[in-house]
Amino acid sequence: MYVIYVLIASITMSFIYEYSGLNGIGAKNMLLSFLLFLFINILVSNPNKKYKRNIVIFSFIPVLLAICNVTKVRFQLAEISFFDVKLAKAAGDIAGLFLDKIPYTKIALILVVYVIFVILSKKYVDIIDFFKMKYTLEEQNDIDDKLFDIDRLFCLKYIKIFPLIFIISFFTFTSEISSALSTSSFGNLLISGKILTQTYLRKYENEEQAIKRIIKTAKKEELAKVDVNDKLLKNYPFNKQSNMDVVIIQSETFFDLPKYQDKLEKNGIVVHDEHISDNLHYYQNNGISGIMHTPTVGGGTVNTEYEVMTGYGARYFARGSIVFTSILEKQTNSLAYFLKDYVGNMKTIGIHNHNADYWDRDRVYPLLGIDKFIDMTMFTKEEQDDLVGAWMSDKTIFDMTRRQLEENPNTNNFILSVTVQNHGPFLGKKGEDIEVDNLSEHDGWEIRNFVSNLKYSDEQLKIFMDYIDIRQKPTMVIFYGDHKPDPNYDIFKNSKYYTENDRQNMFNTDYFIYFNNAVQDEKLTSLKGIHQDISAAALNRYIQILLGDTSPVSMYMYNYTKDPVNYFNKDVITGIKDNTYRDITTNFVNAFIDYKDFD
Structure with a gap:
């Protein structure tokens, strides 16, 4: 049951966020977003505990971000992470002038999908049991055994190592993974989080040494030379x-x-x-x-x-x-x-x-x-x-x-x-x-x-x-x-x-x-x-x-x-x-x- 629920939750989240994004819900974007949500859902949940509650709570965050995203895309054709809460004040100053242009239909669809997901999460066990009743007792026991085996596999701690390694690679080491996943709207959201983290950590660098290093590097770059073919530089210096x-x-x-x-x-x-x-x-x-x-x-x-x-x-x-x-x-x-x-x-x-x-x-x-x-x-x-x-x-x-x-x-x-x-x-x-x-x-x-x-x-x-x-x-x-x-x-x-x-x-x-x-x-x-x-x-x-x-x-x-x-x-x-x-x-x-x- 845990595995099925995580798969359904990941599909739902990927649909909501890709629907809100600039590139839409294409097959490639959906697949990439689904993989990211799948790995994160595995990390934030545990089959032995209230995994549905944890995933529903987590899913509320991308829903809010999706609503902000679909509005931003509507007005500026650029996706937004909306980690930047300071934007709210400036946006509020003129929001009343644009009320007729807010994409209410898209926002409503996002909310409807999320509400259905929450309702199904609450009734999830009953629904599964309903379908199980269609099988004979022997068939049902076979299904139960298979589900139990899969769920028990995900209870093992080492299972979480794989998505954890992937997410860490996405944020730090592997530029190829970031480049591939940046096609999806949710991938771009995570890249924004990566950049925010880098910006925050930069405050603890030795600023003077970093600046000297960068200036020295820039001076050595080929682009630091005068472009003789540039018409704007014809009289340089x-x-x-x-x-x-x-x-x-x-x-x-x-x-x-x-x-x-x-x-x-x-x-x-x-x-x-x-x-x-x-x-x-x-x-x-x-x-x-x-x-x-x-x-x-x-x-x-x-x-x-x-x-x-x-x-x-x-x-x-x-x-x-x-x-x-x-x-x-x-x-x-x-x-x-x-x-x-x-x-x-x-x-x-x-x-x-x-x-x-x-x-x-x-x-x-x-x-x-x-x-x-x-x-x-x-x-x-x-x-x-x-x-x-x-x-x-x-x-x-x-x-x-x-x-x-x-x-x-x-x-x-x-x-x-x-x-x-x-x-x-x-x-x-x-x-x-x-x-x-x-x-x-x-x-x-x-x-x-x-x-x-x-x-x-x-x-x-x-x-x-x-x-x-x-x-x-x-x-x-x-x-x-x-x-x-x-x-x-x-x-x-x-x-x-x-x-x-x-x-x-x-x-x-x-x-x-x-x-x-x-x-x-x-x-x-x-x-x-x-x-x-x-x-x-x-x-x-x-x-x-x-x-x-x-x-x-x-x-x-x-x-x-x-x-x-x-x-x-x-x-x-x-x-x-x-x-x-x-x-x-x-x-x-x-x-x-x-x-x-x-x-």
């Missing part, structure tokens, strides 16, 4: 800058929609405006530009923010982790600190037209070297009322950024301006109506709002950049979208640009780096018109390189992360394979290192 303002505009859910019109039209969707991103195109053509690979889609804005600020990867921790809320606890090297140390005479300012504590920015920004943080409460009453749907407009961000530049004319300024206007759900619009054909009745209103708001953001970008161009102070502006929108809107999920066959494309937005007319450095101005793709993490090091950084560690980090093959390498991200960049990301996140150590 760049001159050290001592008189320049640096402005980053992180634009919420902004991407070059017209670029994907051909893919949308294949799904019958037509956007009746070819000029949504005209101003973006102008600054791309007159600056450095391309596609930017991001660590997230549909949400998780601050993970992109973290990569651009530090150059460290955001996805090298437990799946679904938000670095700001869960990982970053201490002073950490960042672009702001680099500018203070390297460029000098630098004021560092963060601007966000939302609450200061959203994603813990009020706590984290000082750790990243941002000395002044302006949140929505520091905007005028008129600006606070200038809403686009539920959010303050991009115009308010651009106006506040301009004011901060004007207030500090005698210093260099670093400003990180984070917009919120195009955050979903798209409950209102600003600017002209733009027709979009063949949308569903459910999503149509929101998508039309979103498209109109993209154009309004583009128009406000031009107004701000016109101001940048007439400034007498040399100024570098970096503009990018933090991520693409929720892929479950019809306009996206049925188009070829959000398909499972091209998932990497979902994690792409657009960027440009633009120098105003006051920048006379020919090494910088000659980069005008260069188009090359980059990742959010590589963008951080490239900004530093443009300002004169020549350290081999920065070059290694730039060269490694600019390549999408490296940036999206699942085995490295999950820790299945060792890698120097992964060591840097996980060891340096809460360490402030003298920039001289990078040289």
